[in-house]
Amino acid sequence: MRRPMVAGNWKMHGTRASVAELIKGLSDQALPSGVDVAVFPPSLFITQVIEGLEGKSIATGAQNSAVEPQQGALTGEVAPSQLVDAGCELVLIGHSERRQILGEQDSTLILKFAAAQACGLKPVFCVGETLEEREAGKTLEVVGRQLDSIIGQLGIKAFADAIIAYEPVWAIGTGLTATPQQAQDVHKAIREQLAAQDAEVAQNTRLLYGGSVKAANAAELFGMPDIDGGLIGGASLNADEFGAICRAAGN
Ligand code: PEP
Numbered sequence: 001m002r003r004p005m006v007a008g009n010w011k012m013h014g015t016r017a018s019v020a021e022l023i024k025g026l027s028d029q030a031l032p033s034g035v036d037v038a039v040f041p042p043s044l045f046i047t048q049v050i051e052g053l054e055g056k057s058i059a060t061g062a063q064n065s066a067v068e069p070q071q072g073a074l075t076g077e078v079a080p081s082q083l084v085d086a087g088c089e090l091v092l093i094g095h096s097e098r099r100q101i102l103g104e105q106d107s108t109l110i111l112k113f114a115a116a117q118a119c120g121l122k123p124v125f126c127v128g129e130t131l132e133e134r135e136a137g138k139t140l141e142v143v144g145r146q147l148d149s150i151i152g153q154l155g156i157k158a159f160a161d162a163i164i165a166y167e168p169v170w171a172i173g174t175g176l177t178a179t180p181q182q183a184q185d186v187h188k189a190i191r192e193q194l195a196a197q198d199a200e201v202a203q204n205t206r207l208l209y210g211g212s213v214k215a216a217n218a219a220e221l222f223g224m225p226d227i228d229g230g231l232i233g234g235a236s237l238n239a240d241e242f243g244a245i246c247r248a249a250g251n
Contacts, residue, residue: 002228006036006242007230008040008233009092009233016045022239026053026239026242026243027053031057031058032251040092043062046083061089064078067115069119079115080115088121092165110154114154117154122163124164125162126231127146127167128211139186160200164208174212178209180223181224210232210233218248219248230245
């Protein structure tokens, strides 16, 4: 039985003061015990968040980590081992903003994925198609290729200790959400792709949906059989809204 998960990607938002407020708001939420909850603050605030949420069952993740597992001469990057030392448990890999704006390629993401796992950091691997690709009928081909880049180099077992987030690029931060059926169709295809190589990995790997999820549409999305929760961007900056989304995953 897969445990539902709701993860909040704060992106490049926040100040020390607003993060303190968000921590307070999250601490006040009644979170369902059957749901894994995580937040991904900008790396600058990771320590503040981990300290502020001490004793709450909310895990902390990073939005990015380096291609090398250990600390060293790599200016501007944060090593997975340093994130683990700070108390992080998870890391986003391959978010579409990093793929598109920063030009992160599959070859880089494979290194980041492997480096994270080498340190015991669980990757949340993001995949998704652009609007142009969806309209050209290429959604499953694109998502399949993104997944295959990891499986081909690191093997299917890499997903035994990772999470996959399907985030259609056209739905991120746009207010446009995939319908529950559109999202389910892709999640089902992802699970079938995993199952073709390892039935147990396919059965156990959590597949999150991301793209303009809010309290009003969360329950319907999370009710689909292959959707195990959500990766939440904008709505995760509001503690009450995020708490409501977490509760929707618990129902
Ligand atoms: C995201 O950035 O991962 C995301 C899903 O953003 P939003 O919820 O704002 O669409």
